[in-house]
Amino acid sequence: MIKKISTSELRIGMFIDDLECEWDKHPFMNKKISVSDSQVIQKIASAGIRYALIDTALGSDVDDIADANSTETAANYAPSVEASIEVDRARALYREATTVIRNMMEDARLGKQVQVNALEPVAERMVQSAMRNHHALTSVTRIKTKDEYTFMHCVSVAGLMTTFAREQGLDDETIHQVALGGLVHDIGKTLVPDKVLNKPGKLEGDEFSVMKRHVDYSGELLAGLGLSQIAIDVTMQHHERMDGTGYPLKLSGEQISHIGQMSAIVDVYDALTSVRVYKSAWEPTQTLKKLIEWSPGHFNRDLVQHFIRCLGIYPMGSLVELESGLLGIVIEASEDMLRPKLRIIYNAKYDRYERPHDIDMVKAKNDRIINAALPAQYKIDLAAFL
Ligand SMILES: [Fe+2]
Structure with missing residues (x-):
């Protein structure tokens, strides 16, 4: 019998009859494959393929597998693509998604029917990106312009939610729906008067009610x-x-769904780490500390801690200061959250830019990160380096 399954359910001993993907994305010579070892599953995960058709007459079925050796799933293998490669894809996806959201919100403002179908491929590509490397999407979410904030915030929340959901081991379909929810989550802002939405200052009582x-x-x-x-x-x-x-x-406590509780954390994190018409961007590490401080009143504390584990203590795209006085941008997480890979860009000791070069802090014996740094303090435009 031919059966469609999620690639996260693939196990050694199954026989793949077909994979749901374009030929140019296909990692094998033939789509009919015996899953003889974990590398087959790993290759499929690397290609971001989400569904497979298995032939249960020629191999095992989903329910058959109880073998301890067969518990290696596709999901276990990420990141399967280096962050430096996936970040380029994620950046392009971020730009495209912003255009799609801008058009959708413009349609909504003009009273046209919202075409959520147009968002499906974007949500799907986000899920695939998170499967290939779960840090890439989060690293590009900081690239925002003040006037495009509303659209970019929707895309960023979708990217962060996708990564957050994936890190919690939620199933593929749930992650896809989470991404979709993030993309549309502020669509109603298109009906908020511009003078309130883009007010270059704090909102007063009535204005806040309108917002x-x-x-x-x-x-x-x-x-x-x-x-x-x-x-x-x-x-x-x-x-x-x-x-x-x-x-x-x-709503309070458990009246708010698990997904709702996650979205509250992500929405605030992205808003605070973004530059707005009335404020500069908060530094990610400082923002994560604030989220802890504000829970459990505002947020589910366990989920905040999970979110921090998901982003790392020094999230991708944040600026850190080394003992030597060098400043670097976090470009890749490592198993040791205190020692990510950095792109060195500035020397605070001499107040000058450095020729950009990358350092793996796991291997750096003579230097260490001492703090998160504020780009504004050094007048550094991080977006130029991301
Ligand atoms: Fe909102």
């Missing part, structure tokens, strides 16, 4: 479009808080 309506507007714009409950939860619950002080429904 808060964006969640209800999102609900109205997306109603009847067949979105999953997961995507709806990201959209409708990302401003709810564990202590009931959020909006729009003032």
